[in-house]
Structures are given as structure tokens and as C-alpha cells.
Amino acid sequence: xxxxxxxxxxxxxxxxxxxxxxxxxxxxxxxxxxxxxxxxxxxxxxxxxxxxxxxxxxxxxxxxxxxxxxxxxxxxxxxxxxxxxxxxxxxxxxxxxxxxxxxxxxxxxxxxxxxxxxxxxxxxxxxxxxxxxxxxxxxxxxxxxxxxxxxxxxxxxxxxxxxxxxxxxxxxxxxxxxxxxxxxxxxxxxxxxxxxxxxxxxxxxxxxxxxxxxxxxxxxxxxxxxxxxxxxxxxxxxxxxxxxxxxxxxxxxxxxxxxxxxxxxxxxxxxxxxxxxxxxxxxxxxxxxxxxxxxxxxxxxxxxxxxxxxxxxxxxxxxx
Amino acid sequence: xxxxxxxxxxxxxxxxxxxxxxxxxxxxxxxxxxxxxxxxxxxxxxxxxxxxxxxxxxxxxxxxxxxxxxxxxxxxxxxxxxxxxxxxxxxxxxxxxxxxxxxxxxxxxxxxxxxxxxxxxxxxxxxxxxxxxxxxxxxxxxxxxxxxxxxxxxxxxxxxxxxxxxxxxxxxxxxxxxxxxxxxxxxxxxxxxxxxxxxxxxxxxxxxxxxxxxxxxxxxxxxxxxxxxxxxxxxxxxxxxxxxxxxxxxxxxxxxxxxxxxxxxxxxxxxxxxxxxxxxxxxxxxxxxxxxxxxxxxxxxxxxxxxxxxxxxxxxxxxx
Numbered sequence: 001x002x003x004x005x006x007x008x009x010x011x012x013x014x015x016x017x018x019x020x021x022x023x024x025x026x027x028x029x030x031x032x033x034x035x036x037x038x039x040x041x042x043x044x045x046x047x048x049x050x051x052x053x054x055x056x057x058x059x060x061x062x063x064x065x066x067x068x069x070x071x072x073x074x075x076x077x078x079x080x081x082x083x084x085x086x087x088x089x090x091x092x093x094x095x096x097x098x099x100x101x102x103x104x105x106x107x108x109x110x111x112x113x114x115x116x117x118x119x120x121x122x123x124x125x126x127x128x129x130x131x132x133x134x135x136x137x138x139x140x141x142x143x144x145x146x147x148x149x150x151x152x153x154x155x156x157x158x159x160x161x162x163x164x165x166x167x168x169x170x171x172x173x174x175x176x177x178x179x180x181x182x183x184x185x186x187x188x189x190x191x192x193x194x195x196x197x198x199x200x201x202x203x204x205x206x207x208x209x210x211x212x213x214x215x216x217x218x219x220x221x222x223x224x225x226x227x228x229x230x231x232x233x234x235x236x237x238x239x240x241x242x243x244x245x246x247x248x249x250x251x252x253x254x255x256x257x258x259x260x261x262x263x264x265x266x267x268x269x270x271x272x273x274x275x276x277x278x279x280x281x282x283x284x285x286x287x288x289x290x291x292x293x294x295x296x297x298x299x300x301x302x303x304x305x306x307x308x309x310x311x312x313x314x315x316x317x318x319x320x
Numbered sequence: 321x322x323x324x325x326x327x328x329x330x331x332x333x334x335x336x337x338x339x340x341x342x343x344x345x346x347x348x349x350x351x352x353x354x355x356x357x358x359x360x361x362x363x364x365x366x367x368x369x370x371x372x373x374x375x376x377x378x379x380x381x382x383x384x385x386x387x388x389x390x391x392x393x394x395x396x397x398x399x400x401x402x403x404x405x406x407x408x409x410x411x412x413x414x415x416x417x418x419x420x421x422x423x424x425x426x427x428x429x430x431x432x433x434x435x436x437x438x439x440x441x442x443x444x445x446x447x448x449x450x451x452x453x454x455x456x457x458x459x460x461x462x463x464x465x466x467x468x469x470x471x472x473x474x475x476x477x478x479x480x481x482x483x484x485x486x487x488x489x490x491x492x493x494x495x496x497x498x499x500x501x502x503x504x505x506x507x508x509x510x511x512x513x514x515x516x517x518x519x520x521x522x523x524x525x526x527x528x529x530x531x532x533x534x535x536x537x538x539x540x541x542x543x544x545x546x547x548x549x550x551x552x553x554x555x556x557x558x559x560x561x562x563x564x565x566x567x568x569x570x571x572x573x574x575x576x577x578x579x580x581x582x583x584x585x586x587x588x589x590x591x592x593x594x595x596x597x598x599x600x601x602x603x604x605x606x607x608x609x610x611x612x613x614x615x616x617x618x619x620x621x622x623x624x625x626x627x628x629x630x631x632x633x634x635x636x637x638x639x640x
Contacts, residue, residue: 131475143575147472154577155451156612161574166567166604167487176606247486254481255463255575257474284486286496292476 007063008313009050009105012070012115012305015139018046019302020053022064023310026123028303030057042090043098050103067105068313070115070305071095077157079109108309108316112136113160114151115308116298117144120262123307125299129259133252134298135162135277137245137268140175141183145256150315163187167247182251186244188220188267194237195223204233220267227272238272245273246280253285253293264298271297327383328633329370329425332390332435332625335459338366339622340373342384343630346443348623350377362410363418370423387425388633390435390625391415397477399429428629428636432456433480434471435628436618437464440582443627445619449579453572454618455482455597457565457588460495461503465576470635483507487567502571506564508540508587514557515543524553540587547592558592565593566600573605573613584618591617 010028011020018036021028030053037045046069054061071082080096096107110118117134126132126146134144141163145152153159163183164176171180172190184190195218198204199211206226211217226234245268249261263269263277278295285293298304330348331340338356341348350373357365366389374384391402400416416427430438437454446452446466454464461483465472473479483503484496491500492510504510515538518524519531526546531537546554565588569581583589583597598615605613618624 129475147467152467155449155579156577156609158606158609158612159575159577161577161606161609164574164604164606165571169563169567169604178604178606243489247489251485251571252575254484255465255479255572257476257479257481259475284484284489284498286478286481286484286498289476289478289481292478 006314007059007065008310009054009064009067010070010306010310010313011046011050011053011067012112012302012309013042013046013072014112014305015072018049019306020046020049021306021310022053022057022059023307023314024057024059028306028310029059030054031306032056040090040093042093043095043102046095047099047102050099064105066313066316067099067103067107068115068309068311068316069095069099069107069109070112070309071109072112075109075111075157079157106313106316108312110151110308110312111142112305113142113144114153115144115312116264116300116304117146117160117262117308118151118311119300119304119307120264120298121146122149122311123300124262124304125296126260126262131256131258132260132262133160133162133256133258134262134264135249135252135268136265137187137263137273138265139188141187141248143252162248162252165248165251167244167251182244182248186241186248190244191223191237191241191267192218192220194240195226195234198233198237201233203236204231206231207234224267224270224272239276242273242276243280246276247284248280249277249295250280250284253281253289257289258293260294260296262296262298264304269297326634327379327385328630329374329384329387330390330626330630330633331366331370331373331387332432332622332629333362333366333392334432334625335392338369339626340366340369341626341630342373342377342379343627343634344377344379348626348630349379350374351626352376360410360413362413363415363422366415367419367422370419384425386633386636387419387423387427388435388629388631388636389415389419389427389429390432390629391429392432395429395431395477399477426633426636428632430471430628430632431462432625433462433464434473435464435632436584436620436624437466437480437582437628438471438631439620439624439627440584440618441466442469442631443620444582444624445616446580446582451576451578452580452582453480453482453576453578454582454584455569455572455588456585457507457583457593458585459508461507461568463572482568482572485568485571487564487571502564502568506561506568510564511543511557511561511587512538512540514560515546515554518553518557521553523556524551526551527554544587544590544592559596561587562593562596563600566596567604568600569597569615570600570604573601573609577609578613580614580616582616582618584624589617
């Protein structure tokens with residue numbers, strides 16, 4: 001019987017992997033994961049993945065009332081089209097409408113950071129928080145703000161662009177075209193670049209060895225690994241990145257005074273970076289904010305986006 | 321008859337001047353302004369000022385239902401005590417209770433930036449905005465966030481501390497004990513300090529003349545004036561301060577995606593700084609945020625805090 005109460009499908013379209021599942025009560029069922037298909041066939045491929053999850057969930061098609069979708073990039077203001085996505089390579093792509101046609105389900109979409117934020121607040125590490133901010137640190141830095149259990153989207157549905165807070169006006173170039181953004185200073189590529197510089201300057205025996213003939217071998221994981229093994233240059237690279245992470249997280253705390261900041265993503269989810277983020281709040285926020293804002297890692301992993309998408313779909317049913 | 325609908329008293333306690341008035345409909349009546357009395361006699365002095373405003377307003381004591389109070393500094397989490405105020409010099413001072421006893425009116429308090437934000441959104445430059453942020457730039461930098469016509473206070477009633485976003489971790493010391501805060505880089509004292517440096521370095525003929533025997537003569541107003549007269553060193557000081565102002569305002573825009581940012585205060589209210597703030601949003605925010613967020617000066621001047629305090633008092637009546 002519970003299967004008929006609020007069963008919705010959820011899909012999380014990532015730059016490389018698309019995940020889908022069916023949310024029934026407190027459970028995700030029938031998880032499937034396939035490579036994301038780039039280009040104009042995206043909607044058809046996603047619809048197929050949703051059908052696969054539905055089949056794997058054991059629920060009947062008629063038991064599903066809505067679909068929630070997490071997409072890797074900004075949406076149009078009405079959240080019906082994907083405005084652009086770096087990896088998937090589409091612009092002004094009417095994804096919601098295409099999926100509604102293909103699946104005959106109402107579709108609600110949001111970006112990955114917003115979905116993951118909603119997931120972590122309602123089902124994960126920030127459960128019950130009045131105000132929570134998710135900061136996702138991976139190849140970029142995204143943010144999602146949840147106030148009283150609902151996404152805060154701002155006046156033009158662009159809120160939470162924490163990755164593009166400028167922390168150094170003359171800093172390194174950012175993918176957005178500006179310089180010194182939080183993302184350009186504290187995301188994975190910035191850490192990897194510092195590791196390569198350390199190798200080039202001869203300050204990192206471990207990374208020089210790792211590089212062999214090609215500096216490309218020095219990626220985020222390699223620098224984190226070398227640092228854990230005590231390599232001096234790698235430790236410096238981690239510390240420099242961590243200090244910027246702390247600055248950005250502290251800026252979020254100073255502006256929004258959240259109960260909790262959830263740090264996740266390939267780099268943000270590491271214990272090292274959690275420690276640097278906490279230190280940033282302690283070192284840069286005024287009293288008593290410096291001791292009040294909790295910083296934790298996400299607890300849902302790859303399910304955060306799916307849960308967020310499912311909750312969006314459930315929310316759309318509530319207001320429909 | 322309108323006098324009996326929602327007539328409330330409002331008082332704005334500033335570091336140097338205390339203002340009071342009575343709000344009746346769309347009007348402030350019986351404005352009075354007196355020097356702020358520092359120390360423990362503050363509540364009695366404020367009560368006296370409120371009584372003076374009431375007398376000047378022509379309304380009878382029985383027509384006033386509540387009092388709203390704007391204070392120059394952080395409050396306790398319940399907004400009943402003044403936690404500290406740099407200029408007035410009190411700690412843990414139970415101002416709300418004292419005023420309630422003295423005036424036999426329910427009292428609602430908030431800090432000056434929150435009150436001014438509420439005033440500008442509901443009666444001033446940001447009227448009708450869904451999301452508005454006030455940035456007050458004077459001797460310090462304060463912030464107030466209004467979402468859907470209501471103050472956003474955060475999880476611990478400390479939200480909007482935009483002045484303590486750290487923009488330069490190794491920057492100049494800030495009154496909060498940290499370094500490189502937005503306030504330490506872009507408020508009046510930072511501009512004045514840059515003007516003094518320009519005078520010392522011989523880059524500012526106008527400010528050298530102004531200083532005469534004492535560098536103390538070079539204050540914020542002197543630097544702005546010298547810049548308007550075309551003095552090179554003063555222009556550089558204004559530009560350096562303006563660039564930091566632009567960075568901080570852009571950080572606010574990136575995080576909150578507001579309809580409008582209202583810039584006010586002794587320095588923030590000048591045309592020069594408005595231009596730098598707009599330039600900051602244009603130069604540092606991602607597209608399309610860079611063209612969507614409006615930046616305007618406040619339109620209520622000294623009345624912003626009074627209006628905000630009055631609206632707080634009216635709001636407390638609504639929920640009471």
C-alpha cells in the first residue's frame with residue numbers, strides 16, 4: 001500500500017553517468033546507472049533509463065505519479081530547459097517537455113547542486129536543519145541553499161552560485177570567463193595545478209615520480225594520495241587549496257548564518273577538505289558565528305541527487 | 321480614523337544620534353533627533369525621546385500600540401538584549417524589557433542594517449522586490465536580507481554579516497579581530513587610510529594640503545572631496561576602495577541572486593561607490609546574473625531605520 005503513496009521516479013543526469021531510481025516512502029528502489037548519452041538524443045536515453053529503473057523497482061507504471069530530474073548545469077528561469085551543460089553539450093534544450101512527452105509524467109527539474117542540497121537536508125546529513133547550504137567541490141564548485149526545507153532559488157533562479165564568488169580579483173582564470181573565482185582557486189583542477197607546479201619546481205618527489213613523462217598524470221586524486229603519504233609539495237598544494245576552501249565556506253557562513261554547511265563532491269567529500277572548511281569558519285567568521293555553524297560531509301553519496309530529484313517531484317505533486 | 325489603524329512608535333538608536341517618530345499609515349510624524357546618551361541610562365533616554373516624538377506627532381498615547389527599535393549592533397538571539405554596541409558601550413543590556421517597562425508598550429528590536437533593509441524594501445528604493453539585500457557602507461559594513469517582504473535572519477539571528485566576508489586573508493586587520501574582511505577593505509576608514517598613505521607618499525597634493533600638520537584631518541569626506549576635484553592620489557584611493565566594494569557586492573549577488581542590492585550609508589550612498597558596486601556585479605558575476613541584479617542607492621536616508629523599526633512593530637502586532 002505504501003507503494004501507492006508518493007511513489008515517484010527520479011533521475012540524476014551527470015556529466016558522465018546517468019542514475020535513475022524510484023522513490024517509495026523512505027526508500028530508493030530499482031537503482032540503475034548508465035553512461036550519459038551526449039547530444040540531442042539525451043531525452044530519449046534518459047526516458048529509457050527511467051523505464052529501466054521502473055522495471056527494476058518492481059512497481060507498475062501506473063503507480064508512478066511524477067518524475068524529478070537533476071541536471072548538471074544551469075536551467076532557464078522556469079526550470080523547463082537546460083540552458084547549457086559543459087559536458088553534455090546542449091543549449092536551450094527543452095528536456096522537461098521531451099521527457100513529459102516520452103514518459104507521460106509531469107516533470108520537475110533542478111540543477112545538481114540544488115537537488116543534492118534538498119536530498120541532504122530532507123534525507124541526509126543536514127536532516128531537520130532550518131537553514132542549510134550544500135557546497136559541492138569537484139571539478140567545479142556548486143551550491144544549493146535550503147531554507148525551512150525548501151530550495152531558495154533567488155530572484156532569477158540563479159542563487160547559490162558560491163563557486164563564482166571572487167576571492168582574488170587577479171587570481172587564475174575561471175571557466176566562467178572571470179578571474180579568481182572560488183571555483184578557480186579551490187576545486188579539483190586548482191589542486192591538480194598546484195600539484196603540477198610543485199612537481200615542476202622540484203618540491204614534490206612523489207608527484208615527480210607519478211608524472212613520469214607526462215604532467216597530465218598529476219590529477220586531483222594523485223595530489224591527495226601523495227599528500228597522505230607525507231609528500232611535502234603535495235601537502236603544500238592541499239593546504240593552499242584548503243585555505244581557499246575555508247575562505248569560501250566562511251563567506252557562505254557569514255552571509256547566510258546556516259545551521260549547517262554540507263560539504264560534498266569528489267574533493268569536498270574528503271576528510272582533509274572537511275577539516276580545512278571547519279578551520280575557515282573558525283578563522284574567518286565573527287563570534288559567535290565561528291562556533292555555531294556546523295560543517296559536515298554529505299551522507300547520501302550518489303543518492304543525494306536522486307533523493308533531491310524525487311523530493312522535487314513529490315513537492316510538485318503537493319502544489320499541483 | 322487612520323491614526324487608530326496601525327499607529328506605532330519607532331526609534332533608531334545610532335552611535336551618535338537617536339531618532340524617533342510615529343508611523344501612521346504611509347507617514348512618519350513627529351520626528352525628533354537627539355544625541356545618543358551612552359551608558360546604562362540609555363533606556364531612560366530613549367524612552368524620553370519616544371515620548372517627545374509622540375508629543376510632536378499630535379497623537380494620543382492610547383493611539384500607539386507598539387514600539388519598534390533599531391540598534392547599532394548585534395542583539396542576542398531572541399532580539400531582546402543588546403549584545404554589544406561599539407559606540408554606545410553596553411553589553412547584555414536588556415533594552416527591550418527596560419523600554420517595555422518605561423513605556424508600557426510591546427517592543428520589537430533589530431539591528432540597524434536589518435531595520436534599514438526592511439524600510440527600503442517596504443517603503444523605499446527596493447519597494448516590491450522579492451529578494452533584496454541592503455549593504456550599508458559607512459564606518460563599517462552591515463547587511464540586511466529581505467526575502468518576500470520579511471527579514472531573513474538565519475539560523476542564529478546573525479545572517480547578513482557581509483562586512484565580515486574575508487576578501488584578503490592577509491589583508492588589513494578588522495575590528496572583529498580577523499584580517500582582510502570586506503569592512504576592513506571597503507568601509508570609510510579604509511578609504512581614509514588609503515588617502516593618508518597617498519599623502520604620505522607624496523601622491524596627493526590636495527590631501528597633503530588638507531593634512532597640514534595632522535594626518536587626522538584626512539577623513540573619508542576629505543578623500544572623496546579631493547577625488548572629485550581630480551586629485552590623483554585621492555582618485556586612486558577611491559578606485560582601490562571601490563574595487564573592493566565591487567567584489568563584496570558581487571559576492572552577495574552570486575550567493576543570493578537578489579532582485580536588487582540597495583547600497584547606503586555615508587560612503588555607500590555616494591554616486592562614486594554606486595558606480596563601483598555596479599561595475600563589481602558586471603565584472604565578477606556570471607552571466608546572466610551580471611546583467612540581472614540591480615544596484616541602487618537607498619531612497620529613505622535617515623528615515624530607513626525608523627521605517628524598518630516601525631514595520632517590525634507593525635509585524636509584531638500582526639503575529640501577536
